[in-house]
Amino acid sequence: MRDDVRLTRDNVAILVDSTADMPEFIAKDQNVSMIPLLVRFGAETYRDWIDITPSAFYPRLRAAKELPTTSLPSVGEFVAVYRDLRSRYDYVYSFHLSSKISGTFGAATVAAEQVDNVTVVDTGICSSGIALLVQRLLMRIEAGTTHQGTMDYIAWFQENLIMLFLLDTLEYIVKGGRVGNAAGLVGTLLNIKPILTFKDGLVTPFKKARGEKKAMQVISETVAERTRPDAPLHAAVAHAEVPDKAQEMIDAVRQTGRPVESSFITELGSVIGTYGGPRSRVLFVLQE
Numbered sequence: 001m002r003d004d005v006r007l008t009r010d011n012v013a014i015l016v017d018s019t020a021d022m023p024e025f026i027a028k029d030q031n032v033s034m035i036p037l038l039v040r041f042g043a044e045t046y047r048d049w050i051d052i053t054p055s056a057f058y059p060r061l062r063a064a065k066e067l068p069t070t071s072l073p074s075v076g077e078f079v080a081v082y083r084d085l086r087s088r089y090d091y092v093y094s095f096h097l098s099s100k101i102s103g104t105f106g107a108a109t110v111a112a113e114q115v116d117n118v119t120v121v122d123t124g125i126c127s128s129g130i131a132l133l134v135q136r137l138l139m140r141i142e143a144g145t146t147h148q149g150t151m152d153y154i155a156w157f158q159e160n161l162i163m164l165f166l167l168d169t170l171e172y173i174v175k176g177g178r179v180g181n182a183a184g185l186v187g188t189l190l191n192i193k194p195i196l197t198f199k200d201g202l203v204t205p206f207k208k209a210r211g212e213k214k215a216m217q218v219i220s221e222t223v224a225e226r227t228r229p230d231a232p233l234h235a236a237v238a239h240a241e242v243p244d245k246a247q248e249m250i251d252a253v254r255q256t257g258r259p260v261e262s263s264f265i266t267e268l269g270s271v272i273g274t275y276g277g278p279r280s281r282v283l284f285v286l287q288e
Contacts, residue, residue, distance in 0.1 A: 001091060001117055003148035007141050013089035014137070015081060017073070017104050018048035019097040020130035021238045023266040031089075031141075032134060035081050037104065038071045039270040048271045057270040058241050058278050067172065070271045072104040078111030082118050092118045093150070095133065097126040100201035119147075124158055124201040127272050128236035128264070129284040133157055135262075136234065136286070162226050162285040164206065165196040165276070166215055166249070172277030173203065195219075212245075216252040219283065224256040227287045232261035234288065239281045240268045249283045258287070 009031060016022065018036040026032060036047035041060060046052035048070075061068065078094075085092045094112065099105040105122045112118040123130050133154070140153060167173065173196075193215040197206040207222075209215035227233060235253050239246035246265045254260055268276055276282070 001119065001147050003146065005091070005147045007091065007145055007147065007150060009141060011090040012141055013085040013092045014134055015085065015092060015094045016130055016134060017096050017108075018050075018269055019102075019104075019126050019271050020095070020134070021049075021127045021266050021269045021272060022131045022134070023128075023264045025264075026131055026135055026138075029138065031138065033081065033085060035073050035077065037073065037102075037271045039274060040069045040071070046270065048269050052270050054240065054267040054269060054273065057273060061172075061270075061273065062278055068270075068274050070274055072102060072107055075107050075111045078108050079114050082111060082115040086115055086117065090117060091147070093137075094118060094120045095123050095130055096121065097130065098122065098124045098198065098201040100124075101126070101203065119151075121154060122201070125161070125163060125198050125284070127268060127282050127284075128238040128266050129161060129163060129282070131238075131264075131266065132161075132234060132236040132284050132286060135236075135264075136288075157286065160286060162223060162283075163198045164219055164222065164283045165203065166219075166281045166283070167194050167196065167276060168279035169277055170194050172280075173275045212248075216248055216255075219249060219252040220255040223253050223258070223285050227256065227258055227285070229258060231287050232259040234286045235260055235263040236284045237263075237265045237281060238268045238272070239265065240273050240276060240278050242279050242281065245279070246281055249281055253283070253285055 014032045036050050094108050096105040099122045108120045112120045193209045195207045209218050237246040237249045250263050
């Protein structure tokens, strides 16, 4: 694709995988499509966000003797989706969770070699962070941008995004093998709240806080340290069965005194929820 290609609502399709955990207003956008990952409880297989929703997933997760397994779409499935989108749009942008924690980006990249004008992006993140990226890109496409402008913005977004994960327990993410050395954060029996982040595409320990109130203070202080007081923020939170706690994260962002221009709360789907566990929350904040 040429760098100077003009992108519009009429010629661009955006594809995400289901780990983007999109809120309804983005999921229903006419330019946005989703390809599901899979979650398996024993011999039963479900398509994330299609066959199983968070309200059905978390009770099963809590009751399961073994952690469910997850898997990615096949190359053939990606090819079929790309061809369908290309029959209706000139260009496709395909956004996927970090390649350091899933092979989804790799499968999408192989598939894109078989369909022209498909750009595959390793977001380096997951969940509502991807949804936030899509939201901001849609606004830029509406305002008028180019392919090069879009790629430049994606790189800037990845560099400037604040990412904080608050888990109720490290049990699920450690069992699932999606975190590195977390030994220093173990301590949930003492009311220690482990706070994680993404670094170089991997989930890594960030800080630990004793109790919920302290955790919110850490979040507020971190956002304040990494943002300017003179520009608005955009925030996105995804949660596992705790909408009130998700709102507390938005409130912690507002406690910085920075204006919050936009925010949304969504749910953690079954794939990300497998590793985050019940009552987990993820916060993404961007200042443009």
